[in-house]
Amino acid sequence: MSSIADNLKRIQDRIASACARCGRDPASVTLVAVSKFHPAESVAEALAAGQATFGENRVQEAAGKFPGLRARHPGLRLHIIGALQTNKAREAVRVADVIESLDRPRLAEALAEAMAREQRRPGLLVQVNTGLEPQKAGIAPGALEDFLGLCRETHGLPVEGLMCIPPAGEDPAPHFALLAGAAARLGLRTLSMGMSGDFEEAIAHGATHVRVGTAIFGDRPAM
Template identity: 55%
Template sequence: MQPDDARHRLESVRQEIARAAKTARRSPDAVTLIAVSKMHEADAIRPLITAGQRVFGENRVQEAAAKWPALREAAPGIELHLVGQLQSNKAEDAVALFDAIHSLDRSSLVTALAKAMDKADRRPSCFVQVDIGNEPQKGGCAIADLPALLGEARAAEIPVAGLMCVPPFGVEPAPYFALLAKLGRDHGLAGLSMGMSGDFDTAVTLGATHVRVGTALFGARA
């Protein structure tokens, strides 16, 4: 990706966020744009960093560990979010590498993350992933189990920033975003990680505080 292309793509996405925020009478500054760089090499990421993007998302701990230490060394101030599923045995690596984890979804992961955070004396903010469309294959905590999981996370002194969801593919996402926003209000959580390249504008109008955008910024993956 060329620098001018990166600037254009980033500006276009930011303008779309601003338009959606204005529609909802929200400030665009209340929305964090996470550039999802999974499966993209460092050479594809650097132009976006040069264009001013500082918050990035990765799906896998191992992939992030391979490319981000060098990228961060060259560009201070990068914030890194884990937006994919996390295995309990990778909790220690995730706590060391990421500033936020968007896929806390089960008791065993609460235990693993709490132990890793205590050991590292580092506490990345966490979003509890909710299985908003009742699709167990995607990961996420069942809506009925959310109160108990939040209780466990808080008791373990895990900093819970909010809730995350991935709506079912190919259907109107607005009802699912609205449901996540309601669950957030019910549980006193301000953070809502929802919305991707195809629907982030809808997510912003319904209260998203973090949108996870890959294709609109990087183009289609090979």
């Protein structure tokens, strides 16, 4: 079985090749290693191999796993990438460096209140529902400009970019292109898009962050 270090090397090589094909600097793409459901020991193994940026879906899991790791690795950066309940906003602000799932006005309000209380301002990405899927969280593309104005002007939130998860089974390229176009139009520099099966396509469309889990850590442990 391949080690986490070996897996990371393979993914980084693929990122470098994808960047070469579209004339980009590999340093312009950050690999977010999605460690959800995997133990702190696996994260420590990735840290020892040079990986610094991690993604977690659940705030409670992140809060239990990462403070001790961060104490030993001050350069560690943690992204919350899963759906965020408003009652978890304060804990998310406390533990995360970036929250990628800002997806509704009430959450914007809760995050603003949490940042004021915690005196901590993690970066924020707006999740965009590029496929207009009714079962999926995210701001509709047509409502994005107004929502961004609410976040910045009403709540003073540090919105840095956009995130999307294309519909399963569809060609992701049009969704990546839509997100990249919206970011360019709104002057946002960070684009989190692309996962294990499509991150090379996302890089071709300008992704600055790609989220890869199973290809690094293996299958998720049974819960």
